[in-house]
Amino acid sequence: MSHRQHSFQGLYNQFITGAFMEHEFWHQRWQQNQIGFHQGDINLHLRQQWSKLEVVPNSRVLVPMCGKSSDMLWLLDQGYRVVGIELSPLAVAAFFSENDLQPTLRQQGEFIAYEIDELAIFCGDFFTLRSVDIGRIDAVYDRAALVALPAKMRLDYAAHMATLLEPNVKILLETFDYLQQEMSGPPFSVPHDEVEKLFHDWCDIELLVSEQILKREVKFKDRGLSQLQEHVYRLVVRESAKKHHCTQRRFLDDAEK
Numbered sequence: 247m248s249h250r251q252h253s254f255q256g257l258y259n260q261f262i263t264g265a266f267m268e269h270e271f272w273h274q275r276w277q278q279n280q281i282g283f284h285q286g287d288i289n290l291h292l293r294q295q296w297s298k299l300e301v302v303p304n305s306r307v308l309v310p311m312c313g314k315s316s317d318m319l320w321l322l323d324q325g326y327r328v329v330g331i332e333l334s335p336l337a338v339a340a341f342f343s344e345n346d347l348q349p350t351l352r353q354q355g356e357f358i359a360y361e362i363d364e365l366a367i368f369c370g371d372f373f374t375l376r377s378v379d380i381g382r383i384d385a386v387y388d389r390a391a392l393v394a395l396p397a398k399m400r401l402d403y404a405a406h407m408a409t410l411l412e413p414n415v416k417i418l419l420e421t422f423d424y425l426q427q428e429m430s431g432p433p434f435s436v437p438h439d440e441v442e443k444l445f446h447d448w449c450d451i452e453l454l455v456s457e458q459i460l461k462r463e464v465k466f467k468d469r470g471l472s473q474l475q476e477h478v479y480r481l482v483v484r485e486s487a488k489k490h491h492c493t494q495r496r497f498l499d500d501a502e503k
């Protein structure tokens with residue numbers, strides 16, 4: 247085997263192992279019911295900040311890495327069409343059974359689409375999702391998706407998200423900011439400068455909420471945090487985004503060679 251073939255194989259194995267481990271991690275969390283991230287109630291920031299995005303009813307809202315979040319029901323109640331993406335079939339099945347809903351199933355590309363009325367949850371890997379699978383998206387609700395990923399995958403997440411979105415799409419993004427050395431993620435710390443780095447080339451960024459939440463999030467204090475800040479952003483995809491993404495995708499592809 248030539249040196250070039252060897253190093254390519256090494257990188258390929260690393261990629262497969264990395265993605266595989268990441269998937270295994272989440273499958274195990276669902277199998278073992280270790281889902282401390284799941285909120286019984288509707289997310290406070292969703293209820294309080296969503297109207298600031300000015301998304302008209304009937305719009306299609308993407309909920310990446312949706313788990314079995316009840317926030318999807320809230321969005322449906324507001325008159326939106328909802329498109330969830332989730333890796334774990336257990337999570338998807340739990341969402342429908344716990345809410346007494348019987349979806350129909352169909353194959354869509356690499357995904358199984360579970361559909362009922364205005365809701366579709368695509369079960370599979372977000373990073374293989376294509377625009378043709380989900381169609382036009384008008385808004386995105388990201389709670390515990392970006393922060394669920396380690397640093398390298400956050401770059402891929404933002405780059406991949408950009409391939410799915412057209413200009414003017416609005417995104418509600420919730421992040422945590424804490425000293426990463428005090429706790430291993432997930433959830434990971436995604437400080438403001440990283441949000442800038444991931445999104446400023448293709449989105450307008452507005453910080454809507456910034457608050458210290460350690461007092462009410464005791465479980466994170468128990469995990470060793472001395473401070474914990476939550477940020478909520480309104481992002482709007484810029485007109486020039488498509489051009490930027492072609493360049494950024496090339497940059498990422500070159501970096502992976």
Ligand SMILES: C[S@@+](CC[C@H](N)C(=O)[O-])C[C@H]1O[C@@H](n2cnc3c(N)ncnc32)[C@H](O)[C@@H]1O
Pocket residue numbers: 268272273283284285310311312313314315331332333334337370371372373389390391394432
């Ligand atoms: C921290 S949980 C958040 C779930 C949900 N957003 C919520 O607020 O409850 C992250 C979710 O992302 C899912 N996930 C992880 N990697 C994924 C991937 N590559 N594609 C789709 N879903 C993924 C996990 O199975 C898990 O349900």
